[in-house]
Amino acid sequence: METMMSILVGILVTVATYLILSKSLLRVILGTAIMSHAVHMLILVMGGFSRDSSAPLLGEEAASYTDALPQALILTAIVISFGVTAFFLVLAYRTYKELKTDDLTKLRGHDNDE
Amino acid sequence: MSNLLVIPMVLPLIVGIILIFLRPFVRTQRIISFLTMLLTFGVSTYLLVEVQRNGIQTLDFGGWDAPYGITFVGDSFSLLLTATAYFIAAIVLIYVFATIGEEKEKMFVYPLILLLLAGVACSFLTGDLFNLYVGFEVMLLASYALIVLGGEKGQLRESIKYVLVNVFSSFVFLIAIAFLYGTLGTLNFAQLSLRVAEAGQPALLTTIAIVLLLVFSLKAGLLLYFWLPGSYGAPPMGIAALFGALLTKVGIYALFRVFTLLFYHEPDITHTLIGIMAILTMIGGSIGAIAYNDLRKIIAYNVVIAVGFILSGLAIANQAAIEGSIFYLVHDMIVKALLFLLIGATIYLSNVGRLDRVSGMIRNYPLLGWMFFITMISLAGIPPLSGFIGKVYVAQGAIESGAYVLLAFTLISSIFVLYSLLRIFRAVFFGESTISKEDMLPMKKAMIIPSIIFVAASFALGFGVEGIAGVVSDAAETLMNPTIYIDAVLNQGGA
Numbered sequence: 309m310e311t312m313m314s315i316l317v318g319i320l321v322t323v324a325t326y327l328i329l330s331k332s333l334l335r336v337i338l339g340t341a342i343m344s345h346a347v348h349m350l351i352l353v354m355g356g357f358s359r360d361s362s363a364p365l366l367g368e369e370a371a372s373y374t375d376a377l378p379q380a381l382i383l384t385a386i387v388i389s390f391g392v393t394a395f396f397l398v399l400a401y402r403t404y405k406e407l408k409t410d411d412l413t414k415l416r417g418h419d420n421d422e
Numbered sequence: 423m424s425n426l427l428v429i430p431m432v433l434p435l436i437v438g439i440i441l442i443f444l445r446p447f448v449r450t451q452r453i454i455s456f457l458t459m460l461l462t463f464g465v466s467t468y469l470l471v472e473v474q475r476n477g478i479q480t481l482d483f484g485g486w487d488a489p490y491g492i493t494f495v496g497d498s499f500s501l502l503l504t505a506t507a508y509f510i511a512a513i514v515l516i517y518v519f520a521t522i523g524e525e526k527e528k529m530f531v532y533p534l535i536l537l538l539l540a541g542v543a544c545s546f547l548t549g550d551l552f553n554l555y556v557g558f559e560v561m562l563l564a565s566y567a568l569i570v571l572g573g574e575k576g577q578l579r580e581s582i583k584y585v586l587v588n589v590f591s592s593f594v595f596l597i598a599i600a601f602l603y604g605t606l607g608t609l610n611f612a613q614l615s616l617r618v619a620e621a622g623q624p625a626l627l628t629t630i631a632i633v634l635l636l637v638f639s640l641k642a643g644l645l646l647y648f649w650l651p652g653s654y655g656a657p658p659m660g661i662a663a664l665f666g667a668l669l670t671k672v673g674i675y676a677l678f679r680v681f682t683l684l685f686y687h688e689p690d691i692t693h694t695l696i697g698i699m700a701i702l703t704m705i706g707g708s709i710g711a712i713a714y715n716d717l718r719k720i721i722a723y724n725v726v727i728a729v730g731f732i733l734s735g736l737a738i739a740n741q742a743a744i745e746g747s748i749f750y751l752v753h754d755m756i757v758k759a760l761l762f763l764l765i766g767a768t769i770y771l772s773n774v775g776r777l778d779r780v781s782g783m784i785r786n787y788p789l790l791g792w793m794f795f796i797t798m799i800s801l802a803g804i805p806p807l808s809g810f811i812g813k814v815y816v817a818q819g820a821i822e823s824g825a826y827v828l829l830a831f832t833l834i835s836s837i838f839v840l841y842s843l844l845r846i847f848r849a850v851f852f853g854e855s856t857i858s859k860e861d862m863l864p865m866k867k868a869m870i871i872p873s874i875i876f877v878a879a880s881f882a883l884g885f886g887v888e889g890i891a892g893v894v895s896d897a898a899e900t901l902m903n904p905t906i907y908i909d910a911v912l913n914q915g916g917a
Contacts, residue, residue: 347600353600378603381552381603385596388559392589399570399581406575415582
């Protein structure tokens with residue numbers, strides 16, 4: 309299970325890197341969104357899981373319990389990355405409206421364009 | 423246990439949310455936000471005094487003892503920075519009242535500043551790595567919104583890069599947190615410190631430490647400062663002053679915390695790396711500070727140089743150097759805010775932001791000119807002002823541990839700071855006046871009063887070193903001896 313998840317994380321990071329390196333702003337934002345999923349899954353893998361452990365709250369007889377902390381961390385991280393992505397999308401939209409381009413190479417700053 | 427410890431984070435958060443509903447009432451917003459800052463400054467100062475009397479203050483939320491619950495820890499270092507941050511925010515607010523314009527005041531500028539401060543305080547006071555991430559994100563989200571407030575073309579263009587860099591570094595931060603949790607099974611600073619010490623910091627942990635170094639360097643502007651000059655030039659000057667005084671300092675705080683409390687076992691690798699990065703930062707910052715003619719760029723690069731200087735204290739890592747860094751950190755927060763405010767006033771009065779298009783300002787505005795002069799010698803470290811004592815201690819620490827290369831670079835960087843500001847002083851303030859008496863804009867009182875207060879604070883810090891020295895040496899002692907911190911967090915009440 310961990311192996312499969314790790315491979316999935318790797319694939320997601322690959323996709324995200326490819327997207328972040330592209331010129332179009334929208335693709336870059338999608339890249340950061342996918343990157344966030346990859347990172348959240350990495351936290352889940354690092355918490356570790358096995359088939360026999362049960363949910364931490366149901367019953368006191370189980371031999372071992374799942375570690376609940378990574379899931380709490382991911383929940384917080386998901387909310388934050390959701391907010392950031394929403395903000396980023398709005399920012400990209402406004403930038404597109406104002407500067408008439410979503411090409412990152414054209415968004416470079418120059419010294420004397422006040 | 424002290425429930426007051428939650429105030430610096432929660433009060434601005436709640437007031438910020440309430441102010442969102444008071445959107446049309448600009449005057450009410452101003453008064454409430456200013457009073458909140460003052461009140462929080464009072465509380466942090468009280469807690470700082472309390473720490474001197476009764477040792478480190480901790481707060482476990484919901485009665486869940488550390489390491490299981492969420493913990494806030496206030497030691498001298500974090501509370502000193504919190505108090506300074508709120509002091510600066512309160513004074514800068516006066517400048518923001520005068521300059522930001524009604525349109526932006528109705529677009530939530532005060533709630534955003536309060537939320538920014540809540541994030542900064544959360545990062546300073548938190549006792550575990552994940553809440554450090556949360557504090558960072560709260561602060562960064564508020565700063566994203568502040569940097570783009572107004573929606574001008576330049577702001578939008580620069581903020582995209584700022585957001586992208588910070589979003590990416592947040593992911594790297596989360597990756598580091600994941601690996602740390604996977605290897606050590608905890609995120610509480612005190613328990614992490616114990617477990618790193620037990621394991622003796624093997625290569626894997628050193629690698630994680632370097633990943634964390636990368637993340638915090640991006641936020642602090644240590645070597646990876648490429649995003650900084652552009653983004654600090656984009657927002658209105660009052661906001662830029664807050665950024666210059668607070669945002670990079672949070673990254674510096676995190677570096678100090680992590681590399682004195684957790685990963686202090688392999689200084690040959692980590693601290694040498696920090697030293698090299700600090701030297702490169704000082705070189706790059708110095709080149710930038712003298713290369714540009716744009717006033718905003720010059721002062722942004724001065725922020726970069728200061729980051730390099732403060733972190734060379736961490737790289738040396740003995741009692742004297744750490745004390746020097748803390749002195750200089752407090753000094754730098756105050757004087758950088760002052761520098762931004764003065765340059766903001768200059769740009770407002772002359773209507774140009776470049777060295778070569780304005781001169782003779784000191785004839786029209788003598789007070790402004792002389793305050794800039796004082797700021798300059800304060801940053802360069804001339805004795806009666808606040809920058810001196812920090813530089814002396816860092817130099818002393820460098821000599822004690824034989825770090826002569828670092829010593830040379832810190833001293834040379836001071837000369838570059840002096841030179842870059844002297845260029846401004848000579849070109850902008852001296853020479854023939856470009857503004858005739860008739861065209862002279864009247865100086866707004868509210869623009870100059872905050873600067874006067876900061877100048878007074880710089881003098882007070884310089885003359886009153888005795889008063890603050892106890893706090894600083896206590897902060898440095900806590901940083902140098904992790905057991906004090908661990909005992910305070912894990913063995914409270916009992917034992």
